[in-house]
Amino acid sequence: MPRTPEYDRDQVISRATATFWERGYGQTSITHLVKSTGLQPGSLYAAFGSKKGVFLEVIDAYNHQFLERFRHQCRRGTPSLAAFRELLLDVVEQAASGEDRRGCLTVNALLEVSQHEPEIADRLRSHSERLQCEFAAFLHDLREAGELAAHHDPQALSLFLVNNLWGMRVMCKANPDRRAMLAVVDALMAALEAPAPG
DSSP: OOOOOSSOHHHHHHHHHHHHHHHOSTTOOHHHHHHHHOOOHHHHHHHHSSHHHHHHHHHHHHHHHHHHHHHHHHSSSSOOHHHHHHHHHHHHHHHHTTTTTTOOHHHHHHHHHTTTOHHHHHHHHHHHHHHHHHHHHHHHHHHHTTSSOTTOOHHHHHHHHHHHHHHHHHHHHHOOOHHHHHHHHHHHHHHHHOOOOO
């Protein structure tokens, strides 16, 4: 009969997330993960297979949390541009207050390892596509509700939003200036609220 693991996997992932976020993927070793998670090397390898295996689960959990946050704030009840603005303002506030100075874990990973770790790059690409699909569905609902002008293409606009959201997260890490990031939010909302040409 297989032995039941004597640890909380979610807690292990949470602690590993903090370690990867602080140190980056390349500078994090199994020794660092052992120290932060409290698991012995054998238990880590048995549970995740490798450092990469831990990181892939970290990336999955991190992106799932953001998707759930987006769904909670923007997709409950009647969709609204105001709800999306609040989500963006939360991102700004977390950065400007110092809470999110490490930047976006997904963006950090893309910049650091995507060129030489194809499995990680594929996982990150998959999460980006999932977020784009979520945004596109949200924008489609906004258009159907009359909150988004009919000329807007939800698919194209969703890619625009994902790219700009990632850009904001880079700004959070490089220069978390509240005024500059609020200007980006205003520009994004202006693009969404733009009336049909002519």
